[in-house]
Amino acid sequence: MSVTDLPKVELHLHIEGAAPPAFIRGLAQEKGVNLTGVFDEQGNYAFTDFWHFLKVYEAATEVLKTPEDFGRLTRAVLEESAANGVIYTEAFLSPDFCGGGDLGAWKEYLHAIEEAARAAEAADGIILKGIVTPVRHFGPEKAKKSALCAAETAGSFITGLGMGGDEKAGKPGDFAYAFDMAREAGLRLTCHAGEWGGPESVRQALDDLRVERIGHGVRAIEDPALVERLAEDGIVLEVCPGSNVALGLYKTWQDHPVERLREAGVKVTVSTDDPPFFHTTMNHEYDRLADTFGWDEGSFAEINLTAARAAFCDEETRAALIKRLEAAND
Template identity: 35%
Template sequence: MSPYHHENPPLPRTAARDVRLLPKAHLHLHFTGSMRPTTLLELADKHGVHLPEALSGGEPPKLRATDERGWFRFQRLYDIARSCLRTAEDIQRLVREAAQEDARDGSGWLEIQVDPTSYAPRLGGLVPTMEIILDAVDAASRETGVGMRVLVAANRVKHPLDARTLARLAVRYADRGVIGFGLSNDERRGFARDFDRAFAIARAGGLIAAPHGGELSGPGSVRDCLDDLHADRVGHGVRAAEDPRLLERLAERGVACEVCPASNVALGVYEKAEDVPLRTLFDAGVPVALGADDPLLFGSRLADQYALVRSVLGFSDAELAELARQSVRASQAPEDVRKEMLSGIDDWLAAE
């Protein structure tokens, strides 16, 4: 049965240890994409938004974004879902429920990614939007116990000047919970170097650089993230597996790839889960942080990624524990939170 049918789907139990009890950090989760399908239906009804069958039919939509038409369809569905977030209360609900889902999945730390320009027209502008989002993050973190921070992401298909505006906004809120700056949308459009000034602004303000790369485009996209944007982490990055020298570089520099297996398959980057080259990255010593990307559209959340990696890619529990450690080390969690989570990972692995 699809995860769309209930809020807390059973995971395959191919080993004694429950992956939901494994402490982990979640570093690749998009804002609107974190929404529960039932919440989308309720918000659409509340605001009078007509949802296409792909979003209202009770199953994850069939997606394949390896061509422009497929990516356009994916982006259109995402935009329709985003249009249902119209009030501060809607934002608060989305963030609270995202934290609740992560808490159920064993995440002790969540860095949620958002482009505030997408919500600003309905929320009174960029500054009020950031205030609403950060207040919601603070409240959700207190309620659920999941540490939460925000990564502000620019849109690759918009003008680089817009990205600079967002970078300045992100730096303005660095003391309120913004920890990084990203670059999302179709990496086949535009060049990473067009956004180098925005990332320089973010770095000067103390934020990490975490652009998307190496998903729909090949290893050259990852190299561009490193060379032009000085990436500390790379969103996805799986296509780096096609270039052994690039793998060595990522491993030597300790640049983590935020790998999202379910979305790689859903978007047609790989035909089936067995083809996702996580093992190649892992064995090369590249730090990996598993992420759910957009559960609303891909139908699976964080613990499901660990379950998939165990059952399909053959990772042992010791290797799952190491993936969890890598997610914690790649995060911006405070040192005391890191120590607690790393200790919990050891306890999970020691349990019979």
């Protein structure tokens, strides 16, 4: 068995960032939206660095204007994930892009996304859960609106809150109100940190937002005391190696610290982040990790069990996931 044949659990996927370029171009044609500057001559997303990537990402989302658009997007994304052996995925969903933070509109978008998720599960056996995601550089006040949307729709499908966007915009503590609101609604918490903000941003997310998972978190490797804390406290990192290399955080896969973090006892998982932007898939991530660090079936089995145990889902879903993973490794 190739490592790419293994069933996979993904915890860090942005629904808009997973949109195939052809899908976005097709919608733009239907709606007459000008996407000049979004694609290169080969039809791929075009950006120069992380901050330019954020602008291109937001420009591409301009074609996603209705609940139906997000339903179609969800179906396309889950079809691609399932083709890569993903059996469970958690997608970041932003009320800012789904109704502009209005609760009534958010519910309509969410209904369309959930319908598409049910169809994908019936067709391909893939399970989707949603993590509501305030966009950090949109500011704390908009984050409160997103958190309200999350709290009011918390349940079997919306299971968490996690913040994305520019890590250099403000401090995690600025968003504590939004995270407290989500916590009180019973939602699980994660936050992007330790990518562009450095190791201190990880510490701040843990101390000020009290999250149980960290999106990326890889720059914790620069602070041995922080690495020790992550290992001791069982904080799970949603690591996206291909994304980190594509954006220039690390020059090569060999430079990436995922193996050093794992050797230090930190719980790491593997995800794609915004796969078409970074020319990756879950299969590609697995191939590169196997080639670079010698990870074998046992390594990936451990990674996926870690992800299943850290997933923001109900215990019945978790037990079924673990059963599927263990059956594949017998």
